[in-house]
Amino acid sequence: MITPDRPGGGTHAGENFVVTFAAHPDRVGQIRHMLRAILRYRRLEHLTADAELVASELVTNAIQHAPDQRPITITVDLDEQWLSLAVRDHSADWPRPAEPVPSQENGRGLLLVGRLAGSWHCAAHTDGGKTVSCRLPVSDPSPARRLLPRRQHTPPLEADGSGARQSASDRPPSQDASLSQS
Template sequence: MAHVAENLPRAPESAAAARHLVSEALSTWGLEELADDGALIVSELVTNAVQHARSRSVRVTVTRLEPARVRIGVVDKSGKVPWLREPGGADEGGRGLVLVTGLAWDWGSEPLPWGKRVWAELHGGGQGMRGERYPWVGDLVRDGETGRHGIVTDVLGGAEWVLRPESGPGQWNSRRPERLTVVTPRASVRDRS
């Protein structure tokens, strides 16, 4: 099991250093396909720690659990457990854990004697614990319930996916992400536009 870690100041600019640490580790391990999602996840986790913890530093860890499975963690000295909430339409913040939920195979937090660790797992090279990752904004998906293809336009509270047809007007919602199959990931959908 490979592992890298770094202590960073509890400051907004530490998110950039954390993204670099995660990207370098994933590149070294030959998991470049996870680098973009890993960078977004660690950025959100560090930003949350900077906003809510009161310690002088945060610790960022990247652990390769299996050949194509990594766990990204951020440790801080706050015992306050993170919770997923649905941000209001006008809220500028509050979307971090919704983003993490959409990108990660799994995420959670664990208490430590001096604070907590918030972590997220990514899987590359095929299927992970859930079989497929949950769809995220920009993904082209097939809705197994309706048989329709659509592009995810929003994820509400990590519990409801808003979709629009590949072409033409309209939209529909799904509360069953396990029935949404990613046909084309968001980067490829953007490339086709």
């Protein structure tokens, strides 16, 4: 179910899309397709590659770590400065960036999210679930994000935590890393 909320009117300022979906791996591609359509419609195609990768990682983590088949929700917020992505699941397990071994195929998702978005945030909910979120700037990519090649194989990231989670002092105020209850 896609629920657009357009308080900003005809521009992309303040647009919000909420999609609730079954916790199934097939949904990852459908979420990428939806996100690509939103960005194309809003003429923000330059964000597509990063946004698809970040959304894929957040949604895949939610599906893999969900304790049951309860629905997952992704919220896409778009304003003049930021594309914000938030994925809510029903797992109480806090996400942790892994220290991947070069021979492993997985374990790099949150490192990639941190590298592309600059930081990520997790908020716990009183029902035992959580929301993992991040934001991408709508403007041209930052120098750090331009370092990653597009549409090519990306070598494993260093496991030193660079780009993974920034301290609250390194983040804009809305990216506070503290545990919040809602």
